[in-house]
Amino acid sequence: MSAWFDIIRDALKRQDVRLVTYVPDNVLTPLIRAITEDAFFTAFVCTREEEAVGIVAGAWMGGTRGIVLMQTSGFATLPNALASLAVPFQLPVLLLVSERGTLGEFNIGQALVAKTMRPMLDSIAIEHHTITRLDECDFIVERSIRQAVATQQPACLILSPLLTGGKVPTP
């Protein structure tokens, strides 16, 4: 079976998600590399997650599907952009979050900010799924994109350390 990042890249391509904006994350490095090396995608780094959401929102209205890649602490900067732009304007902004703060986290700040993520998503009714298994990865990504587009609402995919290995302190 392919690696998680190859599965996600291929699912994005099949669903015609061409624009990828991201704020870098260590765990996401192989996915960012897989995407930037594939000419199908327009992918570039942004200075803040809010900015990345705004770009994907504009691109959707212009006819191009996009996704924002970030880590948990970056997600915590997004409530206003999601609650005042993506949700009320009915924009299927796709979010992909590399989950830190759990299963071996070494930074208390990451552990605390991670606790705000799912309650925040639930509070504004954004569909979200946590991917823990390789054999479920393709199904969750593909169905989540289909639902986001069909219902004109954002969706959030959370990549668990159970899938990615997470980030561990360097010895």
Next chain:
Amino acid sequence: MSGFSNRPLSRADAKVMARFDLTQRLVALLKHEEAVIGGIGNSNFDLWGAGRRPQNFYMLGSMGLAVPIALGVAIAQPQRRVVALEGDGSILMQLGCLATVANRKQTNLLIVILDNGAYQITGGQPTATGQGADIVAIARGAGLAQSAWAADEAHYEEMVTQALAEPGPWLIAVRTDMQKPAIQTTRDPAQIRDRFMRGLGVRAEWGQ
């Protein structure tokens, strides 16, 4: 880039102009279904007041995201010119996007900054531009070489005309007065988004 380079003004040298009049002049120069993204507050209300074009998008909240939204539209529709209409307080909240636009070398994007040096709709508290920060100098420092202050109304129209015809990205900053908006945008986000997408040709007429 004569209009952008032959009068290298600082903020202090730029004429303070009537804000709504400048947006009316901008809209009058749009001849090719250019997209316009209005930020929040008076930049948005003035765009609404200048005529409800199908290619206008009116943000409601998400302060600071007019330029990122415009960049996204510009990436999706490279044949269309896209204008971001933003205030000084708003752009100060999201300065990093200027570097992103510069790095992208987004040729079909024009950023217009309406700078009154104040957070007018929250009570007129001073912004950093009223205390020495210069948006054009910041933009140039971020890599947007084609950035300039408008000396007066004629210079503004000259630069807008050039920015709508030649490769960007462009940034035009204007100093504006504190007039109240003539009208406020109807706050119906679903309808704003739907009309905008149809105005951009992304969707056919409803029911088709």
